[in-house]
Structure formats: structure tokens, C-alpha cells
Amino acid sequence: MTxxxxxxxxxxxxxxxxxxxxxxPDDKVICYDKLTYAGNLETLADAQDNPNFKFVRGDIxxxxxxxxxxxxxxxxxxxxxAAESHVDRSIEDPELFLRTNIIGTSILLDACKKFGIxxxxxxxxxxxxxxxxxxxxxxxxxxTTNLHTSSPYSASKASADLLVxxxxxxxxxxxxxxxxxxxxxPYHFPEKLIPLMIINALNGKKLPVYGTGENxxxxxxxxxxxxxxxxxxxxxRVGEVYNxxxxxxxxxxxxxxxxxxxxxxxxxLIEFVTDRKGHDQRYAIDPxxxxxxxxxxxxxxxxxxxxxxxAWYLENRGWWEKIISGEYKEYYSKMYDNR
Ligand code: NAD
Ligand code: DAU
Numbered sequence: 001m002t003x004x005x006x007x008x009x010x011x012x013x014x015x016x017x018x019x020x021x022x023x024x025p026d027d028k029v030i031c032y033d034k035l036t037y038a039g040n041l042e043t044l045a046d047a048q049d050n051p052n053f054k055f056v057r058g059d060i061x062x063x064x065x066x067x068x069x070x071x072x073x074x075x076x077x078x079x080x081x082a083a084e085s086h087v088d089r090s091i092e093d094p095e096l097f098l099r100t101n102i103i104g105t106s107i108l109l110d111a112c113k114k115f116g117i118x119x120x121x122x123x124x125x126x127x128x129x130x131x132x133x134x135x136x137x138x139x140x141x142x143x144t145t146n147l148h149t150s151s152p153y154s155a156s157k158a159s160a161d162l163l164v165x166x167x168x169x170x171x172x173x174x175x176x177x178x179x180x181x182x183x184x185x186p187y188h189f190p191e192k193l194i195p196l197m198i199i200n201a202l203n204g205k206k207l208p209v210y211g212t213g214e215n216x217x218x219x220x221x222x223x224x225x226x227x228x229x230x231x232x233x234x235x236x237r238v239g240e241v242y243n244x245x246x247x248x249x250x251x252x253x254x255x256x257x258x259x260x261x262x263x264x265x266x267x268x269l270i271e272f273v274t275d276r277k278g279h280d281q282r283y284a285i286d287p288x289x290x291x292x293x294x295x296x297x298x299x300x301x302x303x304x305x306x307x308x309x310x311a312w313y314l315e316n317r318g319w320w321e322k323i324i325s326g327e328y329k330e331y332y333s334k335m336y337d338n339r
Contacts, residue, residue, distance in 0.1 A: 001118075002028045003233075004075040006060055006108065007082030009039035011188045012123070012222055016079065019226035021050055028052050030073050033082065034059040037327060042319055043187045060104035070115040077233055079121045080108055086191055087127075087153045088335060091277050094152030101156035102163070109167040109175075120175040121233050122164045126218070126245065127154035128179060131280035134214060140286035141179070143241045150278045161241075174238045178229055181245035181285045184305065185222035186312040190320055190328060193217075194306075197256050198313045199320055201265045208336055211275035213253030216282035220246045221300035221308075231294045245285025246298030255306075262310045273339040 003020060007013040008031030020029050029047075033039045035057055047053040056073075058065040060082045069075075082104060084090065084097045105122065112120050129141040130148035147162075149155040161177055168175040188195045197207050228244045236242060250258075253270075260267055290296045300308075313320060324332075 001026075001077060002030065002073060002075050003077045003079060004030045004032050004069065004073060006032045006078065006080045007039070009033040009035055009041060009043055009055075010081060010085070011038075012183055012225060013081035014043040014187050015185065015222045016081065016226045016229060017044060017047055017053065019223065019230060021047060021053060023230065025052070028054075030054045030056060030069075030075065032056050032058050032060070032069055036084075038085065038189050040187075040323070042322070060108055061099050063107050063110070066107050066111050067114070070111045074115075076118040077121070078108060078112065078117060078119070079123065079229060079233060080105060081123045083157070084153070087151045088191070088276060090151050090153035090156070094156075097152050097156040101153075102159045105160040106163050109163060109173060112173050113167065113171045118174060119233050119238075120164070120173055121229065122160060122175065122177045123229065124161050124177050124179045125154065125157050126179050126181045126243070126283050126285055127151070127280065128158040128161055130154070132282040132284055134216065134281050140284045141243060142286045143179075143243055143289055150280050165239075168239050176232050176236045176238060177241045178232055179241060179243050179285075180225050180228070181218035181220050181283055183222045183225050184219055185309050186316070187319070188222075188309075190324055191331065193252060194255065194259070194309065195313065195320065197259050198263070198310055199324065201260060201263050201269060202313070205269075206271040207256055207260075207269050208271055208273040208339065209252055209256055210273060211279060213256065213272065214251050215279060216249050216251050216284070217255075218245050218284050219248045219250060219255070219302050219305070220244065220298060221305035224298040224300055227299075228290060228296045231296050232290070235294050237293075242290045242294070243285045243287055244290060244296075245287050247287075248302040249282070249284055250302065258306055259310060262307060273336070
């Protein structure tokens with residue numbers, strides 16, 4: 001099978017490339033990535049020598065580039081990870097999120113319509129469901145929960161989901177969608193909560209917790225997410241949405257304290273800062289459908305996954321030190337100085 005992985009030089013896409021090369025040695029994997037600030041060829045360094053792997057630089061919102069990719073590579077499966085993915089950046093400047101996440105997805109779908117495809121899989125997010133209140137731990141997102149977005153990022157992802165469903169119904173594009181909770185693990189870009197806190201703690205910098213730190217996220221080790229998508233593209237039913245999550249809810253403050261404990265650092269590093277605008281309170285996925293229909297269940301508990309993740313950042317300083325010494329410095333200063 002020839003699989004195009006868009007956004008494969010990013011966090012989850014990169015892990016997915018490795019997952020497929022390891023678990024399906026007969027598949028051919030083509031990573032198609034624009035290499036934005038979040039894309040990093042060093043993430044794919046260990047795949048470059050694999051004869052079943054190829055990297056193509058390109059933008060999903062560039063029609064000519066996308067059509068050329070389809071003409072030359074004749075993919076059977078597209079897994080669309082490519083996106084602007086950071087909520088805080090979408091609050092600062094929404095436009096690029098609309099171009100990449102909505103227009104880019106529509107161009108990929110047009111290419112599927114023009115050239116044909118066995119499966120188009122859209123990697124979506126639980127953020128399309130909005131948030132749940134903190135005082136109702138009995139509530140979870142199911143696949144039938146209404147879309148109700150809070151940030152320009154989540155609005156752009158929900159728009160893309162609606163386009164995928166429209167193309168599936170109107171043009172019979174064989175599409176599936178997955179909506180996953182927060183991922184963590186190797187190659188996570190340092191702007192996101194877990195890597196940011198690990199790196200700041202290692203560098204003796206303050207750990208900026210938004211608001212009171214009581215917001216809840218439902219954490220999933222990235223390899224479990226990759227396994228779920230792999231199952232969906234091979235066994236999932238066309239036209240279906242699958243929620244992915246492992247019931248690992250933690251408040252942000254619990255996550256930050258766990259990281260400090262693993263690193264043997266004091267809680268005095270924690271600094272409460274101005275809250276994110278429109279900050280979603282709680283995400284919590286009900287994964288019953290994918291579990292009962294496809295037999296997927298997560299294998300990594302949060303307490304083990306966070307240990308492995310901290311260990312990865314300790315062992316791969318070169319990967320993140322290069323990132324935080326570049327344009328990331330300006331980003332950090334803009335978002336956090338005087339916050
Ligand atoms: P990321 O920001 O780490 O990586 C995004 C990748 O997409 C980068 O390699 C970037 O270069 C590439 N890209 C961006 N714009 C592009 C364009 N126009 N054309 C081609 N490539 C482009 O993101 P991530 O955290 O790995 O998320 C991947 C996907 O999973 C996204 O669609 C995101 O919405 C979704 N998702 C993420 C999480 C999470 O916790 N990180 C959870 C659920 C769903
Ligand atoms: O739920 C899936 C989503 O998870 C994905 O769709 C997004 O692409 C991904 O970025 C992530 O979104 P979040 O906004 O939940 O992740 P982030 O790491 O940005 O923030 C997690 C929580 O931590 C959130 O409540 C905000 C808080 N936070 C974040 C940062 C960066 C802080 O308190 N301080 C910080 O410095």
C-alpha cells in the first residue's frame with residue numbers, strides 16, 4: 001500500500017511515519033510536508049535511509065503541488081495530519097489556520113476526487129466538540145456530540161471535518177475522520193504544554209501555568225494514537241467518525257507537578273500567568289466506538305508515558321535545543337514576557 005502522510009515532519013505525523021515503517025514493512029510511506037516552523041526533517045532522520053520512505057516538500061494548500069504529488073506517487077491512502085496546530089497562535093493570527101486547515105483539506109479532497117483514492121483519513125481533534133464543565137465528570141465527548149468550537153484553531157478543524165463529510169456524501173470520497181484527545185511523547189514541539197514545561201524546568205526557567213491550572217486535558221501517548229489511525233485506515237468503515245482517547249484526565253497543574261517530581265525540581269518554579277482567551281475547561285473522550293468496533297485500546301498509562309517522555313527529552317537535547325535557539329525565542333518572548 002502507498003500511503004501519503006501529510007504533515008509527517010511534525011509531532012504526530014512523524015511518529016506515524018515510524019509506526020507504519022515498523023509495523024507494515026511492505027507499505028510505502030511518502031511524507032508530504034511544507035516544513036513550517038513546526039516541521040523538522042531531523043524528526044525523520046531515522047527514516048531517510050529506509051527504501052520504503054520518501055520525503056516530498058510541499059504545501060497542502062497549493063493545488064498544483066498537490067496534484068503533482070498525486071500524479072507522481074499515485075497514493076492509495078492519504079492520512080492528513082498537516083495543520084496549523086497551536087491554539088495560542090490561532091488566537092494571535094487566525095488567517096493561516098483557515099488557509100492550511102480548511103483550504104488545504106479541500107484541495108486534498110479535490111485531488112482524491114480527480115485522481116481517485118482508496119481511503120482519505122482526516123486527523124481531527126476532540127477540540128471540535130468545544131469543552132465540558134469541570135463540575136460534570138460524568139460527561140464525555142461521543143461521536144454524536146454537537147460541534148461547538150471555541151478557538152479559531154478548533155473552528156478551522158471543525159470546518160475541515162464538515163468538508164470531509166460533504167465530499168464523502170456528494171462525491172463518494174471514501175473518507176474517515178478521527179477525533180483524538182491531547183497527545184504527548186517524543187518529537188512534541190516545545191510550544192505545547194508538556195514539552196514546554198519539561199524544557200523550562202531543565203533550563204531552570206519559570207513554568208507558566210495559565211489561569212488557575214485547573215483546566216483538564218485527556219492525555220494519550222502518541223503511539224497509541226498512531227495505532228488507532230492505522231486500524232481505522234485498514235478496518236474502519238467509510239463515512240464514520242472515531243473518537244480516540246484513553247481516559248487519562250489530568251488538570252494542567254497535576255501534569256506540571258508530575259514533571260517537576262520526575263525531574264527532582266521544586267514547585268517554586270510554577271508561575272501562574274494570565275489565562276488563555278476562551279480557554280476550554282475540560283476535554284474527555286468516550287472511546288467506546290473504536291474499542292468495540294475495531295478492538296483498539298490504549299496500551300500506555302499516563303504515569304508510564306510521562307516518564308518515557310521526560311526521558312526522551314533528556315536523551316534528545318540536540319533536537320529541542322536547536323529549536324528553542326531559533327525563531328522560537330521571539331515567539332516565547334511575545335507570548336510570555338510580561339504575561
Ligand atoms: P505539528 O504542529 O507538530 O505538525 C504539523 C505539521 O504539519 C508540521 O510538520 C508542518 O510543517 C506541517 N504543515 C503545516 N502546514 C502545512 C501545509 N500547509 N502543507 C503541508 N504541511 C504543513 O502538529 P501535531 O501536533 O503533530 O498535529 C498533527 C495533526 O493532529 C493536526 O491536524 C492536529 O490538528 C491533530 N491533532 C493533534 C493533537 C495533539 O495533541 N497534538 C491531538 C488531536 C489531533
Ligand atoms: O485536544 C487536542 C488538542 O490538544 C489538539 O487538537 C491541539 O493541536 C493541541 O495543541 C492540543 O491543544 P491544547 O490547547 O489542549 O494544548 P496545549 O499544549 O497548548 O495546552 C494544554 C493545556 O495547558 C491548556 O489547558 C493550556 C495550558 N497551557 C499551555 C501552555 C502552552 C498552560 O497552562 N501553559 C502553557 O504555557
